[in-house]
Amino acid sequence: MSIVTVQLGQCGNQVGPEVFDVISSDALEGQKKAFCAAARERFFHQTPRGELVARAVLVDMEPKVINHSVSRAAKSGAWRYGEASHFSQKQGSGNNWANGYCVHGPRHRDVVEELVRREVERCDRLAGLMAMMSVAGGTGSGVGTYVTQCLRDTYPKSFILNHLTWPYGTGEVIVQNYNSVLTLAHLYQLSDAILVHENDTVHRICGRLLNIKHISFGDVNRVIAHQLASVLQPALTADSRGAYGRNPLGELASALSCHPEYKLLSVCTVPQVPSSSMAYSTFSWPSLLKHLRQMLVSNTKMEEGIDWQVRPPGGSARTGSPAGSGFNRSLANLLVLRGKDVYSAETGGFEDPALYTSWLSPEEAFSLWKSPVPFNKYEKCATLVSNSQALLRPLDDMVGKAWNMFASRAYLHQYMKFGISEEDFLDCFTSIEQVVSSYSQLH
């Protein structure tokens, strides 16, 4: 079953090709045949001449990034984008969500829907749709939200996963918090699962774990691609009965998004080491899983500076996390293990009821996917996708800053110019405060 990816805006069109790069190289390295076939089927279609063409639609309101991504992929020789799979305009969205959502989205609705329809029809069976975008700018956020709405209308029974990149806390775009609040409030109604990567976190991984001195967006995007691909590559799931799972998005959504108020998912992958050190590193499942579990518990997004003091509150003390305890309560977790000796990995630590809320049993809250095929040059790789309080703090910060700006009425005229009113803003703030409140009160 295949996933159709829609890449939106500069970020979506820069991260997307990195994801396809990882998947194609991972599926080409003379790996197990069944795995390769499944990976290829999921993300590419093959031309009669044997070329891999990504099942993707590229959308942007200005042409440069798409042109660059398309030509780069073509040059790689490993895979490419479809010739007519992209749509761009010339003027951009000016970092204005309202411009993207109210003007560009509707204006180009038909063209974009047609491009998606063509990709969908090329799939034997559709596993679902994945929209990739940032929340800070105007196109990814505004047009991305509108397109997600169209996808929801056109494919009401399909699974829609939104992959979002959250910007650095200190400004890439001054109105990023407005754009983020508007996007998240809308997506919450439309998406089945919202998978988030934060630039700040990934940047730290690049610096501290991967030892990259001069970190570029390319480096950041490659880490995001590695983590995302480690989830989406074929795996054996509880439902798949010995074959590679054919419904990845559906299984992801049902494993993790079990309640409409809780849809925000974060990702952690171990190990992450510089490629130069890989030959000298050995990993054991017990060690990897122990670290990963503590990363979850203490809400550390990388394997450094983990606070081992943080523990889940003991037994019957279920009155929410005591303030300042640093404990990160989960609603649900999905663990994806790939590589050597994967069947011997002991994952009991993730089934501890103390990690979870009281309304789901650990069996329901925890899901495990495995693949014996090593991933992206790592002999062993463990990825945890969590629906937990991990994103609460950054979300709360984002809303707080947006609200302060809103209280001063700053920049509102720029949004009102395109048809978004103060009431619309207030509705979105209310929705997101609801999400913040829900996650704060998890117990």
Add this chain to the structure above:
Amino acid sequence: MSIRESDGGACAVGGRIQHLKARAVLVDMEEGVVNEILQGPLREMFDSTQLLTDVSGSGNNWAVGHMTYGSAYREQIVDKLRKAAEHCDCLQCFFIIHSMGGGTGSGLGTKVLSLLEEEFPEVCRIVSSIYPSAEDDVVTSPYNSVLAMRELTEHADCVLPVENQSLVDIVNKIKQMSHAGRPGSVIRRDSTLISGQGGLSGAEKPFDAMNNIVANLLLNITSSARFDGSLNMDLNEIAMNLVPFPRLHYLVPSLTPLYTLADVSVPTRRLDQMFSDSFSKDHQLIRADPKRGLYLACALMVRGNVHVSDLRRNIERMKPSLPFVSWNQEGWKTGLCSVPPVGHSHSLLALANNTCVMSTFMELRERFTKLYRKKAHLHHYLHVEGMEQSMFSEAVGSLSSLIEEYYLLDATKGRLVPDAPRLRIAR
């Protein structure tokens, strides 16, 4: 001198230079300057449909430019603008380039600005305005400037003010460096902001050096629209991020580096120095010190081989010394363009929406008041049909209220403003 340029979103058709036509409309009420262009190396870029000239000039009189020529040429101007716009696949914004102190650029220029608003209300209007220095030899320049300011405040989406005096200071600084000839600080040929590298003319005319700085400003601002980069920043984004309230749209530009030293190696320190310099008083294109004012927002357009980590590190480093308004503590808009300007390995353009513009406007108001108090030269204006004395008082009134708006914001500097109480959700 007044030249208007309208900029389309698409690049001009490729091919050899003969086939490129500038997306521009040139307007002047004297012929001299335009004729020079038509005889110079850029003559192929302009054809007669893009030009509008007259012979007698505006006599340094805003009223003549705005009212007399404004009405006489209204149709022709709209027509030429429409034609230029039609050539664009996708019209992104208009650039208006003019001076404030004279008659044509100031008066007719602001008339064109309001025509653009009428005819193309949805297209962004970015104005690059040259403000006269205090020693300007045009006596009535304060009148012209204040009358034009009102138009800019009301009809422009954003304004990049440039003071001639700052340009003079920068030119002198560069010349000083080039002639100092200290060992280890030899400047690379053709790498200064004033060298016109990439330009076509050989001989240096007066004002050339200063004009080159403004040209570089415009080149940097459009670099993301013309070249690739990992974080694009186009003109609409600039207007969106830097203008929190419609009237407060004056953005202080600063350019670094002014020159490249011949020493080719670029240690990180030099990169950091570039960032520090761009906030220093000496690099601003108006005579104001943003560090003494309050930032409402700031944009950094970096060109060259600079990574996002360098950008972030420098923002972190500079932040503590730069006061930002309470609701925009992280008010940074950043852009990374991979292609540096000719002759440099990297460069930085900063655009600051900062209350320090207040000082420029207050000085201007003072010069205006000095003349107006005595009603000096007023009759030249009042004789022009359509011009009334009330326009003077309204214009200075508009300037005063603009100053007041900046002042009120500036006064919040250093004050601890508590966060606005958040919405409470019933549970």
